[in-house]
Amino acid sequence: MGVISEKIVEVISKYTGLSPMWFMIMVGLTIISYKIVSGMFVAVNDYKAVEKMKEIFEEDMRREVVELGQLTEEQLKEYDGSDPKKPLLMAIKGNIYDVSRGRIFYGPGGSYAMFAGRDATRALALMSFDPQDLTANTDGLSESELDVLQDWELKFQEKYPKVGVLGGQPQLQEEVVETKKAV
Ligand code: HEM
Incomplete structure (x- = not known):
């Protein structure tokens, strides 16, 4: 030793x-x-x-699917999953879907969380994770990219309820409530 x-x-x-x-x-x-x-x-x-x-x-x-009418991009962002009490929403071609049942994909920490609360039209068409492609803008997309987009749209239409549309000026809170009541 x-x-x-x-x-x-x-x-x-x-x-x-x-x-x-x-x-x-x-x-x-x-x-x-x-x-x-x-x-x-x-x-x-x-x-x-x-x-x-x-x-x-x-x-x-438990939560009932609520028709939200027209939302602005800013309003849509409130449904990105950061508030677990709110449904998870995502838009394709300006149509807003309630993707709550896909929380595993779109909820915080999910592989596709970046799409939640956004219009992911361009990102899906291009199969891109670039945040710049989180837009409804389809300018310059090729035929095949538009085909890819069409497939995604069909998938969302089949799987998730449509709850509103994107666009317009920000609505007053009362108007949003009215829309909810009307449906
Ligand atoms: C490495 C490449 C990728 C792999 C291995 C992959 C794999 C998967 C798998 C296994 C699922 C689950 C399918 C199911 O059970 O319904 C899925 C879903 C999904 N993928 Fe991908 N993925 C890839 C790339 C992408 C890209 C580039 C995008 C778009 C930019 C994308 C968007 C999506 C979306 C939106 C869903 C969820 C669809 C739903 O809500 O049901 N994926 N992916």
Whole structure:
């Protein structure tokens, strides 16, 4: 044994009263206990996160689909999932769909969360994640890109209820409420 190891063994037995073997066993047990206990905390956090997600999904199922009439781009942004009490909305070609049942895709943290609260027409046509393509502008799109867009539109029409249209001037809050009541 080298001088350094001998010194370490000497220090260990002087301060802990343990032989090197027992010292290693105690260190090992401490590490294992720490892993188990911290593992339990991670599990609790995961559990809480799952419960929270479950609540949000249940709220989505309970909430009635509300016709919102005409919304401005600014108003649409309020439905981007940051408020879990509100439905998730997304627009294609100016038509707004309630995509709440696709929260796994469009909710916060979802692969396509960037589309929530936006008109994703150009992004879908181009299969692009560039934020600049989050627009209803179809200028300069090719035939095949317009075909891709058409496929997406059909998919959304089949899967999600249409709840409004984009455009116009910002509506007064009362007018929006009126529209809701009327439907
Ligand atoms: C690496 C490439 C990609 C892969 C592997 C991929 C994979 C997937 C998968 C597995 C789904 C779920 C399908 C389902 O169960 O209905 C999905 C959905 C979707 N993908 Fe992709 N994707 C890719 C690229 C893209 C791109 C570039 C876009 C658009 C810019 C896009 C837009 C979407 C949308 C909007 C949905 C959700 C459709 C819905 O609401 O049901 N994906 N993708």
